[in-house]
Amino acid sequence: MRGRIPGPGWTFHGRSLPLAVLAACGAFPFTVAAQNARPDAAAASEAIETVVVTAQRRREPAREVPLTADVVRGEALERSGYQSLADLAALLPGVNYNEAGSGTGQSQVTMRGISTGSQVGATVSMYIDDVPFGSSSGYAGGGSSALDLGLFDLAAAEVLRGPQGTLYGAGAMGGLIKYVAVEPDTHERVTNVTTELSNARHGELSHVARGVFNLPLSDGVAALRATLYQRKEGGFVHDRNHSDQVVDGSLTNGARVALLLTPSKDLSLRLTALTQSQQRDGSSTEDVQIATGQPVDGRQTKRLFVNEPVKVHNDLLSLAIKADLHWATLDAITGWQRSRNDGRADPSALYVPYLAPLGISAPGYALDYSFYNRKVSQEIRLTSPRSRVFEWLAGAFYTNEVGAKSQHLQPLNAAFEPVQPLLADAQFPSTFREAAVFGTGTYFLNERTDVTLGVRRSHNTQHLDQRFAGLFAPAPQPTAESSEDVTTWMATARWRPAPRHALYVRAASGYRPGGPLPVIRNPLTGEPLNKPSFASDTLWSYEAGWKGDLVPGKVSAELAVYQIDWKDMQVFTANAGFSGIGNAGRARSRGIEATLRAKPAEDVRVAAALSLIDAKLRDDSPDLGGKAGERLPDAARVAGAVQVDRDFSVDGNHAYLGASLRYTGERFNAFVRPPANPLYRLPAYTMIDLRGGIELGRASIGFFVRNLLDHRAQTSADTTLSAMGGPARINLAAPRTLGVQFSYAFF
Template sequence: MRTVRMTHLFKRHGIDWYRRFGRDPPHRAGCVGRGKITTNPGERAMKPNPKISAAVAAILSAPATAVVWAGAETTPATGAGNELQEVIVTAERRAESVQDVPITIQALTSETLAQLNVKTFDDFVKYLPNVTAGGYGPGQSNVFIRGLATSIGGTQGVGATGSFPNVATYLDDQSGQVPGRNLDIYAADLERIEILEGPQGTLFGAGAQAGVIRYITNKPKLDRVEANVSASYATTAHGDPSTSIEGVLNVPVIPDKFAVRVVAYNDSRGGYINNIPGTFTRAATDQVVVNYFGGVVPPNSGPINNNFQIGRATNPLTYKGVRGELLYQFNDDWNFLVSQSYQNLDAEGVFWQEAYDGVHNVLPELSVQLYSPSYNKDRFTDTAWTLNGKLGVLQAVYTGAYLDRNITQQQDYTNYARGTYAGYYQCDYPGYPFFPAGTDANGNTIRGTTPGSTGFCYSPSAFWTDHQQDTHQSHEIRLSTPTDWRIRALVGGFYEKYLIYEGTDWFYGTSPHFYPIGPPQVYAVPGTNPVQIAPYPVTVQNPNVRPLGDAFFDDIKRGYTQWAGFASVDFDIIPKTLTLTGGTRYYSMDTIEQGTNVGSFGCEIQGFYDFGTGTTPSTPPNPCVSTVANGIPSNQNNLDAKHLEHTWSGAKSRANLTWHITPEILSYVTWSQGFRPGGFNRAQAHVTGPLAGVFVPPVSYAPDNLINYELGWKTEWLDRHLQINGAVYR
């Protein structure tokens, strides 16, 4: 990729060459232009961007290494102009050099992000040792730090079924992690990105069990006008071109009193995955054909093709967003900051390739065969506010935020038709329609069959849709002593209300012999015989009966309300040389889960399993909804009736000893704890084998706990031209 930097009203300034590689896509090559105008009061000359000074410090032999990328806009160190620059971070809720923070931390500054030409999580994660991600596309990843993460089976319904993450994501002071879907914040006008490795339960609480990723935005400047515009064009090997534009404007409306900063961006990335022509034909090896048709595909079970879905480079990706910040300085001690962010991520198609089709025919590279539209539309708004000031000698901070994230996704699911269970919803088994033909000697109803009925399978077309809303409301108050005291303290209180609203619908019911399903209005009273049906409507976002073809749905609300108090104390045993740190966090977390998941098993008309009893035919109600009058015709799970509410509380702590052997060499030993929220086993588990009657799966599971033991070091050599940082942990 060729880079062109432009200053002085976009006058050409210089040219560099480099090539950009994505983690999954082929490489892109292109041209980038940037312009920057900075004006200070009394100074009108336009200044070009300073040259980037960056270094990578790593210990390849250590089990863990910290890499520091130092940018030219951070506080400079003394000495030669090409020495490493000092990076200031706030990982411990106070500003300090990254080399003085006694934890493993990586920091990507604004200059480093620009130099690497990275803007998204998938762009920069490949530069981070000990940080990886596994997922299905942008904003659909599960983040691993030090190999720790929670597992997910797929993005469909992950808000309802996935475990809470153990890697926290923060936009400034607002947490935004959700199961299986990383908050993919576009790196526009960021001061830096901090990656904190290891448990951070004391200062960052629930979800920071394995670590924290923090996006720190640039704040308004009260003393200068700044304008910055950058644009790029890139080509993608085997794909479509990409374009982007980003603009930043900082204006001191009232110099030294009130300033406004705005950034807007539009990044359109060309696709590279081709949806090639395909025909889905049922095969003798399909499980439904093997189990119910004797390995012979039923006649006239016509195939489907994907003629209306084929295309080249079908996975374009677009990030659009805007962020505005207002800063008001009341006096030398107090200021107030308000921030409003909006981002829309639009990912079409899919971001993987298929090696084979459903019957093991080899497919070309960078190709798939999809039969239904696939896309992921992910947008969020975040409103945040921060009040900074002093109460006597104490530094006081109050920060609050409200994050609202909305996801709409659809994915092709046609290969599900080759499994065992799809046949019930897509085929008439041989002998259909069925009827009760009396009882056998054991009193079991005999399944009667229709003579001459050889069976038939309808369209294998299938897809799922997911509508998810995540809301985070948080408030935090912190008080801290001056940083130059020998005994330093930080105390604070935290409140968060975190809710997930998940609605997932699986459309694989192509047989016309079903009645539609809907949310249940009753539940079966446990322990009653015969079963008693009691009214109990569920809490749902969509109370409507689902359309025909919707064979299964989740409609779940889950989350927690958390209260916490925390404290941390530093004591200089030997000033500026040996420091002992201790901290703890007490939390109380009220966790809930409500709603339902409903399937259409039991809703087939004269089906293989739904034909009646004795000699009395049975027909499911239309619609096939569980009510007092209908009973429970379909398989349902009424979560409201299970009263899935639980309060967990506890304390997580840390202890640290830091030794500045010399001003350039720091070593530390840390003991720390982390945790992530607990949840509920909402499904009814059936235990068989030796444990039957001995073990009963609990309704709820408590928060996970993690204890970390770590020995680390941070060193600078050759007159600040080389950093070697590392850590050994268990």
């Protein structure tokens, strides 16, 4: 999300402030996922390993799933020095990661071009195991707070493309990312530590420290697993206004503890506690001249009046119970979570020139903001046993969220102290409750053909309060409430013409919840100037694909073509000098996704992936500043990746080498005539990464090189300040980065 703080709330305009007034905040998986770092004898007997996913809430081979699903093994991420959500998204062509404002904790992920640039709410759901994480509403930062979980001690990260609304509910209209943690092992004791040092060109030293401990409490019955980690990023962007100090460093501390109990072969319980705290000095943005795309003061530099720190804290406690009832498997997942995001943005380049003619003069301004969300969720599922006649799944879901958003805008003096007048102070407490029932049924017409139908019926209620103070505060507004019912559908047909081959067609729908809005009335007539709520936006996706072996045991491939029809898009609107949320017209995204995995020799693996996206508006939208036929923001028309890995032996010790090449085509941050954020073209870029390592008994040593050619890769753009002549803030991928890793297993 760029240009605004998401929410129903208001972007204050004063006498006629622009829409951006409070807006300063606002190894590739498709193949590495299928490979173990050191295959054992059993795995070696199958040239291309079977990848297992839980996309349909069952564990099944990815080649059997009638949708596009990527699985990235945790060990593959660590081997290459990939440690963040941005790293994960960068590995997947067609998946876009967009930093907003100050970066850490201020970001969004989109897939298949489903983006309007400034997102009201999330279009990609984030899960930790089977627990949905983050706000489902547009009032507590859901549109710009994608979960950036430390990628440590993960079994895998599953990435599902296209709407997953039937099985995963609201907010999964564009896709889903699921972090799957390593489960406690009830048989083997494990203690290992990992350290890592790295340095980006012209940046400061970074480090990672991680420890994993697995203790069987009772052989085959109970085990405890704990992970502690710290990730410090030194940063590489320098502030010209403050002695060229680096202003984008960050520190992440986290811990995860899981207790697994399996009192019988038919029952298991897993209790998980997770906490993570992130602090960032500021965003990895460069000041760029919007007309030329060139740095204002040199590469990796910007000018700030006041620093832009961000603090993000996430807690999660979950209980997962699985019971084999013989006639069905029962899954009961309870989750409690809490998230807080506090930050400061420097909008001085916008406000200093704009407010001076109004008689408000200050050296600079600070916009302090916060998001808070506390969420309880409960899901219960019954899943039928495997069958070649009929399989079914039925479930119920409930969530209760308490959220809050705040904005505080005030001038600062030369000593960075607040001075009068207070321009705006706004508080937006909110609640969101949703209950849903869902189910799927699969009928096997014969041994090769099956059809599946799924449906989800959801009901949500929302409540929004508003409290204002300051020079630009509007009149007091009444409490706003809303409720709505939404039904999502899914249908697939699958045909297996031969072993390890499958053709499928899939139609599925998804949605984001609507919500209440405060009503603005004409002071003369008393007539309402806006609607009391905004509606959910929905989409339908139509997909056809093939998965299979081109050369049995040597080369496999997947191909999918899709069309997504999106209507009633949720967008930011302007009414009576204030911005809120409304619904626009339609958009359409068409695309092709292809992957290939090969094992041309015993110890060599090759992979490639390609994404082609044509995402466009179908209706004119004054709120977006776009005309029918214009490209949707942030999506590259062409993106691809190629990877080569080789395992070999050095004096009897296992070793590996690998290289990855990633290409992302040009993108645009907005439409041609947006009301708040001027258009900026993000050029195409190519990145090359290298990795290697060797195992020496219990120890292993590795290295990686990120961005080998040191390309200036522009990943996203915030042009809020450019509305008044300020520079564009362009997020950069890290320059060439060299890293070394050391791991030691005590048991």
